[in-house]
Amino acid sequence: MKIIFSKTLLDEILGQVEFVNEESCGFLFGTIQIQSKRISDFIKAENINRENKKIRFEIAPKDYFKAEDLALEKGWRLLGVYHTHLDSPPFPSKTDLKFAFEEFSYIIISLNNQKFSSLKSWTLNRKREFIEEEIEITAN
Amino acid sequence: MATVFIPTPLRKFTSNQSKIEIEAENIKDLLEKLTQEFPPLKNYLFTGEGEVPSFLNIFVDEDDIRNLNEKETKIDSKSKVSLVPAIAGGSDYEEEIVFSKEELSRYNRHIIIPEFGLEAQKKLKKSKVLVVGSGGLGSPMLLYLAAAGVGNIGIVDFDVVDDSNLQRQVLFGIDQIGNSKVIAAKKRLEHINPHIKINIYNTQLTSQNALEIIKDYDVVADGTDNFPTRYLVNDACVLLDKTNVYASIFQFEGQVSVFNFRNKNGLLGPNYRDLYPTPPPPGLVPNCAEGGVLGVLPGIIGSLQALEVIKVITGVGEPLSGKLYTFDALTFHSRTFIITRKSNNPLNGDNPTIHKLMDYEQFCGIPAVERKVKEVTLEEFLQMKSQELDFQLIDVREIHEFEELNLNGLLIPLSEITHKAHLISRNKKVIIHCRSGARSAKAIRELEDKFQFENLFNLKGGILAYSQMEKITVKA
Ligand SMILES: [Zn+2]
Numbered sequence: 296m297k298i299i300f301s302k303t304l305l306d307e308i309l310g311q312v313e314f315v316n317e318e319s320c321g322f323l324f325g326t327i328q329i330q331s332k333r334i335s336d337f338i339k340a341e342n343i344n345r346e347n348k349k350i351r352f353e354i355a356p357k358d359y360f361k362a363e364d365l366a367l368e369k370g371w372r373l374l375g376v377y378h379t380h381l382d383s384p385p386f387p388s389k390t391d392l393k394f395a396f397e398e399f400s401y402i403i404i405s406l407n408n409q410k411f412s413s414l415k416s417w418t419l420n421r422k423r424e425f426i427e428e429e430i431e432i433t434a435n
Numbered sequence: 436m437a438t439v440f441i442p443t444p445l446r447k448f449t450s451n452q453s454k455i456e457i458e459a460e461n462i463k464d465l466l467e468k469l470t471q472e473f474p475p476l477k478n479y480l481f482t483g484e485g486e487v488p489s490f491l492n493i494f495v496d497e498d499d500i501r502n503l504n505e506k507e508t509k510i511d512s513k514s515k516v517s518l519v520p521a522i523a524g525g526s527d528y529e530e531e532i533v534f535s536k537e538e539l540s541r542y543n544r545h546i547i548i549p550e551f552g553l554e555a556q557k558k559l560k561k562s563k564v565l566v567v568g569s570g571g572l573g574s575p576m577l578l579y580l581a582a583a584g585v586g587n588i589g590i591v592d593f594d595v596v597d598d599s600n601l602q603r604q605v606l607f608g609i610d611q612i613g614n615s616k617v618i619a620a621k622k623r624l625e626h627i628n629p630h631i632k633i634n635i636y637n638t639q640l641t642s643q644n645a646l647e648i649i650k651d652y653d654v655v656a657d658g659t660d661n662f663p664t665r666y667l668v669n670d671a672c673v674l675l676d677k678t679n680v681y682a683s684i685f686q687f688e689g690q691v692s693v694f695n696f697r698n699k700n701g702l703l704g705p706n707y708r709d710l711y712p713t714p715p716p717p718g719l720v721p722n723c724a725e726g727g728v729l730g731v732l733p734g735i736i737g738s739l740q741a742l743e744v745i746k747v748i749t750g751v752g753e754p755l756s757g758k759l760y761t762f763d764a765l766t767f768h769s770r771t772f773i774i775t776r777k778s779n780n781p782l783n784g785d786n787p788t789i790h791k792l793m794d795y796e797q798f799c800g801i802p803a804v805e806r807k808v809k810e811v812t813l814e815e816f817l818q819m820k821s822q823e824l825d826f827q828l829i830d831v832r833e834i835h836e837f838e839e840l841n842l843n844g845l846l847i848p849l850s851e852i853t854h855k856a857h858l859i860s861r862n863k864k865v866i867i868h869c870r871s872g873a874r875s876a877k878a879i880r881e882l883e884d885k886f887q888f889e890n891l892f893n894l895k896g897g898i899l900a901y902s903q904m905e906k907i908t909v910k911a
Contacts, residue, residue: 318525344523351525356492356499359519363442367453373443380526382558391524394490397479398444399520408558408750412697413676 297429298400298416300325300334305414305432311339312379314409317348320378322362323402324371331431332374332400338362351390352378375400375418382407385415387425395419400428437465437510440517448475462493463506465516480518492519532557538630542584555749560586560631562748565652567591567640567668569620571733572658572682572740574606579741581624581631585748588624589652591636592616597873603730613871613899640664642792645671656680656744658737662714663795669694669707670792673782678747681707682740684728687764689736692774693743696756703783704756705776712777714799732764808879811866811892813900819864826864831878832898836870842898844868852878856886868894 312319321339325332340362344353354376366373376399380388385403387395395401397419404414416428436456441449449455455472459465470477482488493500494517500508510516534556539546542556564585566573569592580588596604596611596619611619617635624633636648640659649655649671657668657679665681672679672695679694694706739760746752759772778785811819819826828844830837837846847855849869859865859882869875872895879891894900 320522340522344525352523354522356494356517356519359442359522360517363440363453366443376522378524382561383526388524388526390526394521394523396442396444396490396520398447401524407697410698410750 296327296418297331297431298334298402299331299431299433301433301435303435304334304337308337308377308404309411312404313406313411315379316381316409318342318344318350318352318379318381320352320354320376322354322359322373323375323377323400324362324366324369325374326372327374334374336369336371337377338365349381373399375402375416377402377404379404379406381409385413387417391417392423392425395423395425397421397423401425436512437514437516439465439469440515442518442520444520445476445479445518448473458512459510461504461506461510462495462500462508462516465510466506490521492521493517494519532560534560535630538584541628541630545583551749551751555751556584558749559584559745562654563587563589563652564744564748565589565591565649565655566658567655567664568658568660569604569606569616570594570600570658570660571603571684571728571730572660572737573620574604575734575737576656576658576741576744577606577620577624578627579738580744581628581633583741583745584628585631585744587632587634587652589634589636589648590617590620591638591640591648592620593637593639595871595873597871603728603733605734613896613903640667642667642794645792646675649677650675652677654678654680654744654747656682656740658682658740660684662799665707666714666798667792667795670782670789673706673708674791679706680740680743680747682736684732684736686727687729687732689732689739689762689764691736691739691743691755691760691762692758693747693754693756696747696754698756703776705774706780706782708780708782709777710759710774712780716800729764735764736762806880808876808883809892810895812895813904816866816894819866824864826866827860829859829865829867829878830898831867831869831875840898840902842868842901849874849878853881853885856882856888859888859891861888861890863890864892865890866892866894869897871897871899873897 320342321337323334324336325334340354340358342348342352343355344351362373380403385405387401387403391401401417402414405412416430417425418428420426436458439455439457441453441455446453457465457468459468466480470480479491487493495503495508495510496515545551545556546553562585564580566577566588569577569590594616596607596614596616598612601607606620606623615637617637621633621635638644645667655668655672655677657665660683669679678696681694682691696704743755746754757774759774762769781788828842830841830844830846831849831852833848847858867875867878872893875893879893882888882891
C-alpha cells in the first residue's frame with residue numbers, strides 16, 4: 296500500500312530527529328484507505344536501548360500502550376513506527392527484521408552527519424520479508 | 436476470566452476486537468485457547484518451535500512474562516494480559532570505528548581541530564571513495580586522501596606511467612615508467628598510510644562496468660580529462676544516488692564543483708548536466724595531452740578536489756554544491772558561480788529521459804579512442820630478426836631518445852608520421868615502436884585511418900621492454 300503524508304508532517308518529524316546523535320523513534324497514526332495509508336499524526340518515543348543507541352532503538356511497552364490508547368482516544372489508527380539510521384542508508388537491518396510486526400509500516404529515515412538524507416517505508420509480507428512501500432509526500 | 440489486549444496489527448484476526456475475555460490458568464493455556472478461537476493468530480503467537488517469537492512481548496499486568504515464569508506464568512480472572520509488538524530495531528552498521536594508538540597519533544593534527552575532531556576522523560576511516568583516473572588531478576587527490584585517512588580508496592585507471600606524465604603526476608617516479616598506474620599508485624599510497632585499504636581497477640571506466648564499480652562507494656571523485664568519462668561518471672552517480680566531486684583543468688585554468696549532493700534539508704544539488712547539458716563539439720576543447728597544462732595547476736585543483744571530498748564525507752563546512760569554483764593561475768583570479776538544477780535535465784529534471792547509461796563516446800561525438808592495433812611481442816620481434824625475415828622497423832620517438840638508444844629502425848617522430856607515410860612500406864610487415872608502445876599505437880591508428888595501411892604492427896612494450904630484457908640478460 297502506498298504511504299501518504301504531508302511535507303509539513305515530515306518537517307515536524309525531521310525537526311525532532313535531526314541533530315540527534317543516536318537513533319530516534321516514534322509512532323505513526325492515521326487512516327487506512329482503499330489503496331493507501333495516510334499518516335496524519337506522530338508521537339516521538341524514548342529510545343530505551345541500553346547497548347548502543349547509535350545503532351539500536353527500542354521503545355518501552357508502556358509507550359506502546361500509550362500509543363494504542365492515544366489512537367483509541369483520538370479515533371486514529373496506529374499505522375506503524377519510524378526510526379532513524381545514522382550515516383547508514385534507509386534499508387531495514389537484520390535487527391529491524393527480527394522485531395518487525397506484520398501490518399505495520401516501518402519508515403526508516405536516514406541521516407547523514409545528523410542531517411536528513413533520505414527515507415523509505417517498509418512493510419512485511421507473509422513470508423516475513425520486507426517490501427518497500429511507495430511514498431507520496433503531499434504539499435500540506 | 437482474564438482480559439487479553441489485542442494490538443492493532445492483530446485485530447484483523449479478532450473481528451477488530453481489542454479486548455477478549457478468556458478463561459485460562461496460565462499463559463500457555465491462554466495462548467492455546469486464543470488460537471483455537473482465532474486460528475490465524477497462531478503464526479504471531481508461536482514460532483515453529485512453539486516459543487514466543489522475538490517480535491512479540493507478552494505482559495501480565497505490568498510485567499513481561501520473560502521476567503516472570505515465562506509461559507508457565509499463572510493468571511487469574513483479574514489478570515490483564517497484553518500482547519505487545521516488540522518495537523525495536525537498529526541499523527546494523529559495522530561495529531564502532533576504533534583507532535589504534537598509531538592511528539591516533541598519525542591523525543592527531545586532525546583530531547585536535549575542534550570543528551573536526553575524532554568524529555570526523557571516524558567518518559573518514561569508515562568512508563569509501565572512488566577516484567577515477569590517477570593522473571594530474573588524481574595524483575595529488577590520492578596522496579592527500581590517503582594521508583588524511585580515508586579508510587577505503589578505489590582507483591580506476593587503465594593507463595601505464597609515461598615519462599611525459601611525470602611533469603605533473605606526482606604520484607609516480609621514473610622507476611614506474613611503463614608500469615600500470617593503479618599498481619604503482621597502490622604501492623605508493625600504502626607506503627604513505629598503511630592503515631587504509633586501496634582497491635584497484637586496472638581498466639577503463641565504461642558504461643558496462645561503471646555501475647558495478649561505483650555502487651560500493653560513498654563518494655566518487657572524477658579526475659579524468661575527457662568528456663565521455665565526465666558524463667559517464669555524472670550519470671552513474673545520479674542513477675546510484677552518489678555524490679560526485681568534480682574538477683577539470685586546462686592550460687592555466689581549473690574548475691571545481693560538487694555534484695548530486697544532498698544537503699541537510701534533503702535537497703538535491705545540481706549535477707554536471709545542469710552545468711553542461713551537452714558536450715562541446717569534438718575537437719573544440721582539447722584535453723591536456725593535446726592542449727597542454729601547467730604542471731602545478733592539477734596540484735592545486737586536485738588538492739581542492741580532495742578537500743571537497745573530505746568535507747562531503749565529514750560534514751564539516753559547506754561543500755561546493757550548487758557552485759562552480761574557477762581559478763585562473765595566470766592572474767590568480769578566482770570566481771564562484773551559482774549553478775541551479777534545471778527542470779529539463781534529462782537525468783532528474785521534470786521529465787527524465789535517461790534511465791540507464793549510454794554510449795558516451797558516441798554522445799560526445801568521439802570515435803572510441805582505444806581501438807586495438809595489431810601487435811608483436813618482443814620475443815616474436817627478436818625471432819624475426821634472428822631469422823632475418825624481411826620487415827621494416829620504424830621508430831616514432833623523438834631524435835634525442837633515438838640518439839640515446841635505438842634498435843636500428845627508421846626514425847620518424849610521431850608528429851611527422853602522416854607527412855612521411857610514403858616512407859613506410861606497404862608490401863611487407865612493418866613494425867612500429869616507441870618507448871613503451873603508446874605513441875606507436877597512436878601512429879598506427881593514424882596511418883590506418885588516413886592511409887588505410889593493413890601491414891602495421893606495434894612492438895608491445897616498446898624499446899623499454901627491450902632494454903629491460905637486456906638488463907636482465909646482462910645481470911644473468
Ligand atoms: Zn533500522
